[in-house]
Structures are given as structure tokens and as C-alpha cells.
Amino acid sequence: MRIRIGKLFESHDTIAIVAHRLADVDATTSSAAIILAAEKLGRRDRLSLYIPEGPSKKAREILERYSIRYLTEMDELLQKKPDLMIFLDHSSANRIEPRLLDYIEHKGTKILVIDHHPPDARLQGIAGDSYLVYPNRSSTAEIVAELLMEEDLLTDEEACLLIMGVLADTKGLQMIGCDDLPVLHRLCETCGIKLSELRDLLVKRPDYSEIIAKMKGARRMRILKVGKWVIAVTTVDSYQSSVAQALMSLGADLAIAVGKKKRSVMGNLRSSTFFHERTGVHTGDLAKTIAERLNGSGGGHANAAAFQVSADLGTTIDVILDVLREALGERLEDVI
Numbered sequence: 001m002r003i004r005i006g007k008l009f010e011s012h013d014t015i016a017i018v019a020h021r022l023a024d025v026d027a028t029t030s031s032a033a034i035i036l037a038a039e040k041l042g043r044r045d046r047l048s049l050y051i052p053e054g055p056s057k058k059a060r061e062i063l064e065r066y067s068i069r070y071l072t073e074m075d076e077l078l079q080k081k082p083d084l085m086i087f088l089d090h091s092s093a094n095r096i097e098p099r100l101l102d103y104i105e106h107k108g109t110k111i112l113v114i115d116h117h118p119p120d121a122r123l124q125g126i127a128g129d130s131y132l133v134y135p136n137r138s139s140t141a142e143i144v145a146e147l148l149m150e151e152d153l154l155t156d157e158e159a160c161l162l163i164m165g166v167l168a169d170t171k172g173l174q175m176i177g178c179d180d181l182p183v184l185h186r187l188c189e190t191c192g193i194k195l196s197e198l199r200d201l202l203v204k205r206p207d208y209s210e211i212i213a214k215m216k217g218a219r220r221m222r223i224l225k226v227g228k229w230v231i232a233v234t235t236v237d238s239y240q241s242s243v244a245q246a247l248m249s250l251g252a253d254l255a256i257a258v259g260k261k262k263r264s265v266m267g268n269l270r271s272s273t274f275f276h277e278r279t280g281v282h283t284g285d286l287a288k289t290i291a292e293r294l295n296g297s298g299g300g301h302a303n304a305a306a307f308q309v310s311a312d313l314g315t316t317i318d319v320i321l322d323v324l325r326e327a328l329g330e331r332l333e334d335v336i
């Protein structure tokens with residue numbers, strides 16, 4: 001489907017851009033660039049931006065820098081009676097609130113999906129042919145960039161914003177693909193600010209409490225050896241996910257951080273791709289098994305997973321060690 005942003009502004013009275021909940025930098029910069037382009041066409045007052053639960057921290061800073069306001073309450077959005085809703089970076093209809101989906105279906109509101117994730121069947125059904133999805137692109141920002149370029153709406157302001165979207169979704173270009181390069185090149189030329197400077201804007205200093213949690217996690221770490229694999233297990237009451245990640249950066253093949261939260265124990269697991277490929281151990285399966293044995297819930301991906309159980313810390317760690325022993329089929333040795 002051929003979509004022209006300028007035409008959309010002309011043919012709709014009120015347009016709502018809908019980012020996913022807790023919008024990340026990609027979703028936010030994509031939205032902001034469309035809003036700034038609308039401003040140049042004198043149509044900014046027709047556009048509103050809706051971010052359920054508000055944007056993530058970094059994304060909020062970006063919106064503040066560009067003085068872009070956003071709505072966080074669905075009722076405020078519906079009061080504006082948008083006749084077009086543009087969904088950015090959603091990937092799945094599950095990320096859209098059910099009440100909003102009902103509203104769209106009931107009112108027959110037109111929608112447009114712009115995304116780099118392949119849409120699920122439901123989202124595709126809702127969008128009909130009104131979606132612009134390029135799964136070979138690493139960010140939604142690039143797709144928005146192309147839309148704006150086609151109509152000469154891309155100035156340095158939008159270009160710099162959209163580069164931040166690309167940087168965020170490619171881990172600072174580590175995950176960039178060949179298909180992304182031509183757009184990135186044009187964005188870069190138009191923006192005129194060095195990529196390294198834009199990348200610095202996205203780096204956030206962790207909170208003091210997060211830094212301390214990581215340090216404590218390292219201090220309390222138990223180091224286990226299974227054959228040639230190194231497993232780190234530690235206890236911290238908060239930031240288990242960042243702590244497990246920090247232990248991975250120290251060199252663990254598998255890292256587990258657990259801690260008490262009210263009456264339950266939360267745990268986070270991380271492993272390297274190499275460990276998963278060689279051992280077949282899937283952290284999501286480990287988390288699920290641990291949870292099953294301790295009346296909790298758990299699961300996740302091959303290299304990152306989490307669980308929450310109703311047990312004390314000591315019992316949880318014993319179960320973790322049992323589950324690891326079974327999964328690896330070998331004795332765990334403490335490294336002192």
C-alpha cells in the first residue's frame with residue numbers, strides 16, 4: 001500500500017498516533033517525527049499522541065526536549081474522536097488495550113499500522129490493507145524516515161530524532177542490517193550531528209540503587225562450576241534482572257539473581273547464546289521448572305527468563321541448584 005503522510009493530514013480531521021504502552025525510544029521518536037512534520041504543514045493541532053502508561057524514562061526526556069505533549073488516558077484520546085489512528089511499533093494486537101480495540105471496531109475508526117515487527121494475525125485483520133510493515137528493517141523509525149523523505153518533510157530535526165530510534169533498536173548499531181544502511185546514511189547526512197553524540201544522549205546512568213544492587217550482587221555471588229561452564233548465583237532484593245546481566249558481563253555463562261519481594265521470591269536468569277547452543281539449556285524452561293516446584297509462575301526466552309515463587313530464599317536456591325544439576329546432568333562444584 002502506498003501511503004503519503006501529507007495526504008493523511010489533508011484527508012483526516014483528527015489523527016491520533018498510538019504508541020505502545022511504556023513506549024520505548026523507537027516508538028517515541030517515530031511518533032515525534034510525524035508530529036514535527038505535521039507542524040511544518042500547519043497540521044499539528046490535528047494530531048494527538050497517546051502513550052498508554054506514559055513513555056519510558058529515556059523516551060520521556062526526548063519528548064520533553066522537543067516539547068511534545070502526550071496523553072496517557074484513553075478517555076482523553078477518545079474525547080478527541082480521532083478519525084484515523086496510527087499504531088506505531090506494536091507488533092501484536094495484544095499490545096493494544098481491549099477497550100481501544102472495541103472502540104475502533106464499534107466506530108469503524110480507520111487505522112494505519114507502521115511497524116518493523118511482522119504483525120500477528122489479529123492486528124493484520126484489524127488493519128486490513130492499511131499497514132506498512134517491513135520486517136527486514138531494524139526499527140520503526142527508519143520506516144517513518146522513508147515516508148517523510150518521500151515527501152521532502154525530513155529536516156535535520158526529524159532526522160536526528162529518528163537516528164535515535166535506530167540507535168535504540170539496534171543496540172547502538174550492533175544489530176544494524178544491510179537494508180537499514182541507505183536510510184541511515186540519509187538520516188545521518190540530514191541530521192548533521194555525529195552518531196556518537198546522539199548515542200551518548202541515549203546512554204542513561206543507572207540509578208544509585210541499581211548500581212548498589214549490582215555491586216551487592218557481585219559481592220554475594222556464589223560461583224559454581226559445571227564441567228567448563230561457570231554459573232553465578234546471587235541474592236539481591238531488587239533489580240534482579242540488571243544484576244543477572246551484570247554477572248554475565250563479568251563472564252558467567254549462566255547467571256541467576258534471586259531476592260525476596262514481600263512474601264514471594266523473584267528470580268531472574270540470563271545465559272549466553274553460546275551456553276544455550278552448546279548445552280541446550282533454555283532459561284525459560286529452567287524458570288518454568290523452578291516455578292512449578294515452588295507454586296509460582298515462570299518462563300521466558302532461551303537466554304533470559306524470570307520467575308516468582310512462594311517460598312523462602314533458602315528453599316528457592318536449593319531448588320535452583322537441583323534444577324540446574326538435572327538440566328546439565330552433572331555435579332555442580334563451588335569455586336572458592
Ligand SMILES: [Mn+2]
Binds near residue numbers: 026138139
Ligand atoms: Mn521498535
